Amino acid sequence: MxxxxxxxxxxxxxxxxxxxxxxxxxxxxxxxxxxxxxxxxxxxxxxxxxxxxxxxxxxxxxxxxxxxxxxxxxxxxxxxxxxxxxxxxxxxGTQADPHPLQRAFAEHGAVQCGYCTPGMVVAAAALLEQNPAPTRAEIRQGLSGNLCRCTGYVKIVDAVQAVAKDFAGEDSAEEPGAPCAENEGERP
Amino acid sequence: MNVLFPRTRAELFQTLAEPGARVLAGGTDLLVRLRSGRETAAALVSLDKIPELRGISETGGEGLGRGLRLGATTTHTELLAHPLVRARLPMLAQALSELGSPPIRNMGTLGGNTCTASPAGDTLPPLMALGAEVELASARPHGAGTRRLPLAEFITGPGRTALAPGEVLAAVHVPLPGAGWMQHFEKVGRRNALAVAVVSLAALLRTERGGTVAEARLAWGSVGPTVWRCPEAEAVLVGRRLSLTALGEAAAVVRAHVKPMDDVRASADYRRTVAGNLLLRLVAL
Structure with missing residues (x-):
């Protein structure tokens, strides 16, 4: 066709x-x-x-x-x-003119091997488009269809949260790196 | 393999008449099965461009009370965003919010989840408890080519439905429970997102003044070949309040009757225990 x-x-x-x-x-x-x-x-x-x-x-x-x-x-x-x-x-975004999320991923060490990163950034962009000021829990929900096997998600969520804060212009969520429920893995 | 996009009902049935043609909705199940070689198709007929199969409309009257017609190609995300689904069908909304992941919910459709007829299909226990019916469309001339069937009769086994050759699921009809009905859904999986249910429970209960249960409809997912109902446990709850004692008795009845399977996700014993235990949550309603 x-x-x-x-x-x-x-x-x-x-x-x-x-x-x-x-x-x-x-x-x-x-x-x-x-x-x-x-x-x-x-x-x-x-x-x-x-x-x-x-x-x-x-x-x-x-x-x-x-x-x-x-x-x-x-x-x-x-x-x-x-x-x-x-x-x-x-x-x-491009290397010369990165999207705020791409810049934040780099700044927050949210990239390790990098294989999941393009998908993660796309998922985060879709999330922020719908919900410009998500809580940390909402960020985790929004990225829940994207697996990362290196970083453990904390830095990825930090990066998205930083951009969300910039968009919202104020603190929209709880403490970064809060230890509770950070791992999406097995339920107790 | 050709991929066809009929734009009207007439075109749909014409294209479906090709030998080996199969209906494609969101593709989240079918494309995986086709690629693995477990299933084959000579052509895929996408429902994407047929407007009447998509969207949510209110139905009602005829002494049946109000209800919703949920078009087959409405995505899980679209269902979740609908105010009436959220407000009046919280058990379905809860199941939808735990189905797959955001991109899967953006692609997957209610008609697809229904026709896939997986024992673990997340929308199926709530739809079964709610007494949903399916609207099936075909090219047959009599009766305008549409028939309705209770969902419980539509799903005949794991991955098997009463869909006749050349027939398409057009919509799912769900009655809106009136005041006095309580809804609950819980899914137990190996992880929060993208989990196939190990056990799930949808409970729809009508209580009278004083909190006595007048009617109970309980439907479990992933404990049998199709969604499983347990009239014996429902009978235990009727006429009683949702106390831990009553729920514990009902849970024991569930464990005695349920016949779950061992598989990669959980043992039959675990499923039997959890199937009963999920009832105990109703004490918080």
Whole structure:
């Protein structure tokens, strides 16, 4: 099928199988040659920041925004992107001009191996869009579909909370690093 | 495998008539099963672009009281955001808030959760306790091609439903309990988010003045092939107040009747104990 959608602000048109997974398409296929007038222009918009962790919707590493909604690229098919607007972590900000969340993740040491980070940042952006002043518990809820196996979440929550405070302009939540219920793991 | 996006009912049934065509809703279950090779499809028919299958509307009258028609492709997030779901169906709202994770709730649909018919489907115990019915649409000419079935009859086994070939679940109808009904839902999983229920309990109780139970509808998830009801335990509670003694007796009856399974998440013994114990929470209602 001929697929047309917007990826991080760029109009993308390409030929694909309709049942190609969105994650594979975004990571591998979004490079194309365009005939602009008489010039053959090569566009490479491959979104390698969209990571595949589990491939079954349980880890959140492939989190993307589709028309502003937090979705998982491993559980979408190419045909479902038709006419939609997709934003990945690279679309939120760049190295030169990072999103406040990306800056906060770096400043708070919320990045270790980095594999979960693009998905985490997308999930956090979706959360703050809906709830600009979340409590710490609401941040944990909002990120509960994104697994990190390095940092233990405290610094990630700290980073999101710092940005939320900047947005809200005041203290919106409890003490950072409060020890209670910090681990999402087994219930007692 | 082609992916089709019919825009009307007529187009839907036309595309579904292709051999091997399957309905695609949110995809959170089906795409995982297809990719693993456990299931196959020649074509996927997405319900995404059919407006009448999505959204929440109020129904009522006909002596049946008010209710909600929950369109099959309404996502869990959309259901959770609806004021009437939150205010009048708190047991369903609680189950929805514990289902999957934010992105899964943004993608997954009520129709999908229902048709997947997992013993651990989080919305199913509350819907069963509430006496929900499913609205099934087909291309059949008579009766405008729509029939209704109680959810309890629709789900016939683990992963099995009464959906006929060419039929599509269009909506779930839920009556809104009146004043005097109390609702409770609790899910026990291995972790808080993205957990498949080990045991869950949905309880809908009507009490009279003085706190005596007049009617009790109890529905458990993950303790049998489908959502499990226990009329014997319900009978223990009727005519009594929700004291620890009464609830303890009902819990003993539950443990005597429930036949849970061992699996990777928990042993049958653990499930039997927890299935009874979850009733004790009702003392706080």
């Amino acid at each position: 001929r697929l047309s959608f917007i990826l991080n602000g760029h109009q993308v048109v390409l030929e694909t199988a309709p049942d190609r997974r969105a994650i594979d398409l975004l990571r591998e296929d979004v490079t194309h040659e365009d005939l602009l007038g008489f010039d053959l222009v090569c566009h490479d918009h491959r979104a390698l920041e969209v990571k595949e962790g589990c491939g079954t919707g349980e880890c959140g590493a492939c989190s993307i925004l589709v028309d502003g909604v937090h979705r998982l690229a491993c559980l979408m098919l190419a045909a479902q992107l038709e006419g939609r607007e997709v934003v990945t972590a690279a679309g939120l």
